[in-house]
Amino acid sequence: MTYDLSDNIEFHECPDDNTCTLSEQVAFYIETYQTAGIGAAVGYEIGTPAYPDPTHDPTHQLPLTKSELDKIIAGPQASTGAGFLWELFKSADDDEATPTATARAVCASVLGISESRCKGEVPDF
Numbered sequence: 001m002t003y004d005l006s007d008n009i010e011f012h013e014c015p016d017d018n019t020c021t022l023s024e025q026v027a028f029y030i031e032t033y034q035t036a037g038i039g040a041a042v043g044y045e046i047g048t049p050a051y052p053d054p055t056h057d058p059t060h061q062l063p064l065t066k067s068e069l070d071k072i073i074a075g076p077q078a079s080t081g082a083g084f085l086w087e088l089f090k091s092a093d094d095d096e097a098t099p100t101a102t103a104r105a106v107c108a109s110v111l112g113i114s115e116s117r118c119k120g121e122v123p124d125f
Contacts, residue, residue, distance in 0.1 A: 003045040006052050008060040022062040023071035030076040041082035042072060044106065046099050047090035069097040073105045082110060088122055098122075 006013040007020040014020040015028045026042060033040035048054055049061045062068075077083055083106035088099040097105075099122035107118035
């Protein structure tokens with residue numbers, strides 16, 4: 001999932017010191033579930049993550065950026081049959097993935113790139 005992840009190595013928040021980007025952590029956890037025979041879907045949080053608290057540790061937050069979305073879609077999302085989004089009506093910075101871009105990317109990955117149902121818009125808040 002793209003929430004409750006941090007790259008704070010001091011507090012051992014990454015699976016290991018070499019697996020700390022958002023997409024690497026999502027891939028690690030999806031693979032861990034799949035290896036254990038547990039079905040899993042990638043969850044996508046839009047905008048500023050709730051963890052770590054932005055007033056306490058904003059430098060170690062891992063927001064869903066456009067480039068991290070692309071890596072997750074090409075990697076762990078491609079190996080699952082589902083995905084889910086939340087916090088659709090929270091603002092996102094310019095470099096972060098929008099709700100519409102995220103929904104379209106997940107839809108296209110799950111249903112197929114030519115799927116016409118993946119062209120909708122998430123309304124602005």
